[in-house]
Amino acid sequence: MKQRPVAVLGSGSWGTALSVVLADNGHDVRLWGRSQDVVDDINLNRKNEKYLNEEIEIPEKVHASTDLSEVVTGVDTVIFVVPTKAVRPVCQEISQYIQSPVTFVHASKGVEPGSSLRISEMMAEELPQNIVEAIVALSGPSHAEEVSLRQPTTVTSSSNDQEAAKRVQDLFMNASFRVYTNSDMIGVELGGALKNIIALASGLTNGLGYGDNAKAALMTRGLAEISRLGTKMGANPLTFAGLSGLGDLIVTCTSVHSRNWRAGQLIGQGMSVDDVLEEMGMVVEGIRTTKAAKQLADQEKVEMPITSELYDVLFHDKTPEDAVQQLMVRVKKQEVEEPTFDTSYGQL
Numbered sequence: 001m002k003q004r005p006v007a008v009l010g011s012g013s014w015g016t017a018l019s020v021v022l023a024d025n026g027h028d029v030r031l032w033g034r035s036q037d038v039v040d041d042i043n044l045n046r047k048n049e050k051y052l053n054e055e056i057e058i059p060e061k062v063h064a065s066t067d068l069s070e071v072v073t074g075v076d077t078v079i080f081v082v083p084t085k086a087v088r089p090v091c092q093e094i095s096q097y098i099q100s101p102v103t104f105v106h107a108s109k110g111v112e113p114g115s116s117l118r119i120s121e122m123m124a125e126e127l128p129q130n131i132v133e134a135i136v137a138l139s140g141p142s143h144a145e146e147v148s149l150r151q152p153t154t155v156t157s158s159s160n161d162q163e164a165a166k167r168v169q170d171l172f173m174n175a176s177f178r179v180y181t182n183s184d185m186i187g188v189e190l191g192g193a194l195k196n197i198i199a200l201a202s203g204l205t206n207g208l209g210y211g212d213n214a215k216a217a218l219m220t221r222g223l224a225e226i227s228r229l230g231t232k233m234g235a236n237p238l239t240f241a242g243l244s245g246l247g248d249l250i251v252t253c254t255s256v257h258s259r260n261w262r263a264g265q266l267i268g269q270g271m272s273v274d275d276v277l278e279e280m281g282m283v284v285e286g287i288r289t290t291k292a293a294k295q296l297a298d299q300e301k302v303e304m305p306i307t308s309e310l311y312d313v314l315f316h317d318k319t320p321e322d323a324v325q326q327l328m329v330r331v332k333k334q335e336v337e338e339p340t341f342d343t344s345y346g347q348l
């Protein structure tokens, strides 16, 4: 039986790179984008020069469109790769075009300020139950710039529905894109979202002229506070040592490709947040996620010193120098805390 096309929503760097993976796997891909210029570049020139290296040739199996109804009508799988802030409006719009149950996948990384909801939770709120077969999160250390060059990459497919997580594993898996499954959706989504905060902070210390010691400190203590919040929210602590936790933290804090790291670097060099966003012209999810994580940490009474200092830099004009100094002179601590989470999780 002929397979149905797969719908990918978001023709930025990550949506286009994931479309390339799907096309390489033999799928017909309908890629939705807002920009007519980007859609034309993909369909006519087989390029997405706005978001990806000009050498990347986009396979013929990818057909781009600005028409959301055309893209999602009659598909079994819809993959969200829009910025977190666009997830709710896009869910609302597509709901009118889908009549039967569909597997929804998201590959975005964020937490919503205000509601403190993860992306799958926002989708579950917005999509009518009768059209949702399952919701799956795809996350891990995966820069679009390398995936589109077919360089070796590993990610995690996570869902409360294990069969759906496996279907998505099969959909994407190939010799250069290896997909694991993980049943801990809370940990997978939070790891992917919260690492962006640490990447911003890591870029910021680089912008200040600090070196590898500061970066290693931020990554290590950053992972500690991500795990602290995540386990309080019900995640398996081991997930944070995996691809969507430590793996993604490494790639985002150490790669020149990282939008969050680059934004942090510019802020550390003295540029205002608004000017940075203007200059980048790309999604920097960590800024809104810092706001959401700070709210969540306050609400849950979880100590997140790096997040808290970065929040003051981003939203209260604290200088990056003062923020780093504040972190260094905090009250002295023991490095490894007594576990406050349930150590019997997963019968360990």
Ligand SMILES: NC(=O)C1=CN([C@@H]2O[C@H](COP(=O)(O)OP(=O)(O)OC[C@H]3O[C@@H](n4cnc5c(N)ncnc54)[C@H](O)[C@@H]3O)[C@@H](O)[C@H]2O)C=CC1
Binding pocket: 010, 011, 012, 013, 014, 015, 033, 034, 035, 051, 081, 082, 083, 084, 085, 086, 090, 107, 108, 109, 110, 142, 143, 144, 145, 281, 282, 283, 285
């Ligand atoms: N770029 C990467 O390597 C990776 C990105 N991600 C995640 O994927 C998501 C998308 O990021 P990128 O593709 O990197 O962003 P990007 O900056 O390359 O492209 C953003 C895309 O979103 C569209 N967009 C912006 N605002 C929108 C709105 N209000 N409604 C609908 N569409 C809108 C833009 O037109 C553009 O097509 C983010 O959550 C990001 O964290 C996850 C893994 C890797």
Ligand SMILES: O=C(CO)COP(=O)(O)O
Binding pocket: 109, 140, 141, 142, 143, 196, 199, 248, 251, 252, 257, 258, 259, 260, 261, 283, 284, 285
């Ligand atoms: O999540 C990512 C890589 O796994 C992308 O991170 P940036 O948005 O910082 O580029």
